[in-house]
Amino acid sequence: MTQDVNMAAPAAAASGSNTELLPMYRDMRRVRSFEERVGELFVRGQSAGSMLHLSIGEESAAVGVASLMRKGDTFTTHHRGHGIFLARGADPNRMMAEIAGKESGYCHGKGGSMHIADMGLGHLGANAIVGGGIPAVVGAGLASKRAGRGDVSIAFFGDGAMQQGILYESMNMAALWDLPVMFVCINNQYGMGTRIEQATRGVELHQRARALGLRGETVDGLDVRDVREVAQDLIDGGRAGNPAFLAIDCYRFFGHARMDKSPYRSEEDETQGRAKDPVKFARQALLDGGADEAELAALDGEISAEMDATIDFAVAATPPPLTSMFRDVYASDQPEPEPVRTRIDRILAVE
Amino acid sequence: MTQDVNMAAPAAAASGSNTELLPMYRDMRRVRSFEERVGELFVRGQSAGSMLHLSIGEESAAVGVASLMRKGDTFTTHHRGHGIFLARGADPNRMMAEIAGKESGYCHGKGGSMHIADMGLGHLGANAIVGGGIPAVVGAGLASKRAGRGDVSIAFFGDGAMQQGILYESMNMAALWDLPVMFVCINNQYGMGTRIEQATRGVELHQRARALGLRGETVDGLDVRDVREVAQDLIDGGRAGNPAFLAIDCYRFFGHARMDKSPYRSEEDETQGRAKDPVKFARQALLDGGADEAELAALDGEISAEMDATIDFAVAATPPPLTSMFRDVYASDQPEPEPVRTRIDRILAVE
Amino acid sequence: MAEMTYRDALKQALRDAMTEDDSIFVMGEEVGRYGGAYGVTKGLYEEFGADRLLDTPISEPAIVGAAVGAAMSGMRPVAELMYVDFIGMTMDQLGNQAAKIRYMFGGQIGVPMVLRTQGGTGRSAGAQHSQSLEAYVMHTPGLRLAMPATVADAYHLLRAALRQPDPVVFIEHKSLYAMKEEVNLSAPVPEWGKAAVRREGGDLVIVTYSRQVHYAMQAAQELSKKGVEAAVIDLRTLNPLDFETIRRHVEKTGRVMVVSEAAMTAGVAAELSARIHEECFDYLAEPVVRVAGEDIPISVSVDLEANSVPTPGLIRDVAERMVAVRSAA
Amino acid sequence: MAEMTYRDALKQALRDAMTEDDSIFVMGEEVGRYGGAYGVTKGLYEEFGADRLLDTPISEPAIVGAAVGAAMSGMRPVAELMYVDFIGMTMDQLGNQAAKIRYMFGGQIGVPMVLRTQGGTGRSAGAQHSQSLEAYVMHTPGLRLAMPATVADAYHLLRAALRQPDPVVFIEHKSLYAMKEEVNLSAPVPEWGKAAVRREGGDLVIVTYSRQVHYAMQAAQELSKKGVEAAVIDLRTLNPLDFETIRRHVEKTGRVMVVSEAAMTAGVAAELSARIHEECFDYLAEPVVRVAGEDIPISVSVDLEANSVPTPGLIRDVAERMVAVRSAA
């Protein structure tokens, strides 16, 4: 079973002001449901490791921006990038298989959650190095500027990456060269156990970009429509060669990774943070806009079922064969690195 | 012969408003004269290599800031740091000897122009890596904050380092931890052949610091009194735990290093740039303030003689002995690394 | 004698050192309130306060650079790099600054800092969180390098590192943190710079360090059942390198295997092999065999990861064949 | 046949490649208007314009990272690192990104970029501008590594590097730029990945690369006058490594010296020595001798600098003694 981004929207829900919001709600719901299944995969002991970073609470950032991307656009993400990739149209089965380290995953089980990529969708890769994926968009921007098709390249990263020097170097280059590039900081308030205020004094993050000559904005992530509106303006500018920075305020609902129970933050902090739930908010907005609870419930159910299936898919998938270990270190027309065993066999045979 | 920072000031020149300026003029003149001798050392083929970066045109930055430093303060410089070190009270003979790669130099001829240092004067080192010396002041600031003596630690660097990520990381830490630290950017408009506008869009450099929560200012370097005034305010703040950034606008009078004839800039650019001569400006201000030309000429001559002697000192000095090669890789109570020759001797002897 | 984990031994070393020496402080990402990504510093923040367990922003180059500056200013920083895989962004501060300052400045000052980090495979952490990058450090003159394999060494090597006048890179192994051993921390241990002979044996000598010491011991035990006795040398520090202990055993056994989890090419195993060959050539019955990590990135897939580095089984098989070669000869 | 400098050969390679392939562009500090710190790109800015000779800010990590992104987007960047000494700040982008992307992403895409840089001693440039850091690269799976010694190779290896599907680190030697040789650029040269035998000789083989090829040749000529014939192998690329050519000569001569300007410990010489010993043990009359850089930083002082790395004299002396040992035996 594959994903269906164009899943038919319930008729009633999609009327009036809901027309714009409903597909975004659906995409956000899909992200949330997917991430819940990632959590389950881990609990079932079927994930490759425990370094799984859920983007629950950050759905509006993923959907608000990714829904504006088009064919030819490219992007990189940080380690918490499942939502962005899914919102961009990824196949959740192949995602889940990758997260489980299986052959049928996007990267044949070699990359995993933190190194998922898909050239078909312009995903130049998630990254396990905080800030590591940022400069690639400068290069992608150079290529797209040269091609002149108006394609934009977007770097997604967390608030933690605001303290990585390479971000400033990259923003400076983008501004200097008028690149079709955008920098999107998903500010979920935490880098592991560190609140943003414990990591920096200058919390008006967009000011840093402005000081380097980029356009810069901060937007509250509660309402995905707000995110999309600001993002639209900045992406349009980006396509025209005015690089921009956007910080999206949200909250990391769960721990940093699957083993982290967030002992460093209070229940109050969590309650307050989780109150800013973009998925719930959008659902309520849809209801307020005339959508029918039953139809939304049906949509939710459909998404649930779709995402349940990703686990079955991933669990049933086979791990990559051991022989694939030496593949893809270099291009396929190059000799593979010689395995240590082969080398030792030769040495001991000579004797 | 050693330097004499407290060289007696001509009586007449030092009256009235000149009292403050005269010692700064003298220090600036000493820097300029010293640098001219560095150029001569190279021409005479007596320097260690050609990587000699003259700070002519930047004397007000060196003197305006360094004259505010006191015992206990520390600093690092970039590769163009002769002036700063001299203004802080260095012995020009030992400096010149180091630049010549001689044993009697500050670093026994191992460091050279780009790696000169003196713990006695709090000089934690010049650096040949653009931006490389910046983070050290964060650590020095941590130490001085702990000691609580109000000592400040200052990183000096060029406009080129404004594009190095480590600067932003360091400024962020300084702001976050309220460190007694200052970042001084000597903006001589060029990084090798690249004008600042060709390296960055955001040329209001101090805005970058402000966005990170530091105090930030830019000052024109023409009048050393202006530099000192702004620097005084920022350093005082720094001592109290309000880290600051200061950009000092000036002009790199000569090429990047001794081999560079600056073909990438126009005569007009040079004429305009050199018109902003802080040494000339201060001299004229002294005359305007009632100083006597003859007395100033005498002072200049005295300085010339002092600096001439540095060349003789450096040329006469001996190079470090070959045996010193293996010294100081590790602390003196540790065994030295085994020379390759010794090792080969042993191997071939065994046979 | 008490049972203790590698993790707790490291913590105890920090605690004891910090209690004795006021100038020591720990700085790094999540070392304070969080207690360290692998829990090594858990509790120390409460004991020593925020000044001595300094949580830093995610700025590896500046963390190392700040440690250099602090070390030059009379303090003894223990900077933590959460994963050795991040060393790539700090190699300028580490290799061009920390390592060279004493030399470049003509011996005026040293940089007595410790860079604590951890490496290795074992947690499906993928290509950027599973590497063994000690060769970058070993190749850089001016940097000391310690890699503890045992609980006692976790304690003692860290204590000793904190007494060194020069920068020490201290690399723990992520798969050892939970390992428990009976230790008596006041029992004598080899001094800094001396290897430990974990096992004597006359048939061959296995020279290794860090987690591979345990793999080698496991292999040696299995070999012993088949009548093959392997000595196992745990180098403990790679700089200084205790070549004399290696030499003694090589001269005795004439057969040597060097084992390292790092990628084989131009890695630590290469250095050990080259040195043993050149210094002990006449004693070697056959070439030194390198058992090391494959020259590939590490996969997130569990099986691929496990097979990317030496296993006890591989060590045992190779040792058996090495000895068989001699018997046949 | 025309006389040409190493510098101009590099420029010609860039020019020819850029003319043929529109996707190639050069990016780096001072590569455009200034013409390169060592003048390699002088004139190309005027020929190809600012888009294809892209002057960058002083931001090494982002330069390499941007090249990675460009390479993934259909371009062929030639990123320039002014000195290999700055590689320490880029090792994350180089080792964790460029080197691993093809693998981590399951073969979806490669990173066909070239990182041009230069290293080595010879200009009193001090500890942070005189290093030979190729071992960091050779130790990192996924990175190709080329180090031309001759004018012809400056041209041909760079052309070949620009046809590779994977990232290539291309390290020139700062002391060779002005070297002139008679070259016929259309004469056949060994293909990418094959070593060149610069000199045949039956008494011993010297395996080396980059500037040390010339030192070895000089030593070999002096040795020849004394009746000792040394073969000299110029590896040209360290990854791929042409071990078969080495093997052939080792089997013939039984005596091997490996020469590298890099610090000896855990460097390229260690890898070469280890491999030769393990693969050719039975053919070796005596151990492979490493002649390499001292394990110290490089001083700015002229004499100290010159003596920190192998010299023709040292190579000759050691070779003579190696051969004498045999004669005596």
Ligand SMILES: Cc1ncc(C[n+]2csc(CCOP(=O)(O)OP(=O)(O)O)c2C)c(N)n1
């Ligand atoms: C260079 C680097 N430093 C540290 C880490 C360890 N680490 C992984 S995620 C993380 C926190 C990142 O916070 P943020 O950027 O806000 O992203 P979030 O996890 O909140 O999405 C840290 C410190 C890393 N992976 N890479």
Ligand SMILES: Cc1ncc(C[n+]2csc(CCOP(=O)(O)OP(=O)(O)O)c2C)c(N)n1
């Ligand atoms: C990390 C690094 N990159 C590049 C260089 C080469 N380089 C030396 S000085 C210089 C220009 C620096 O400009 P700036 O910081 O403005 O200092 P200035 O020379 O103008 O005093 C460059 C590119 C270097 N030494 N270090």
Ligand SMILES: [Mg+2]
């Ligand atoms: Mg965050």
Ligand SMILES: [Mg+2]
């Ligand atoms: Mg400048």
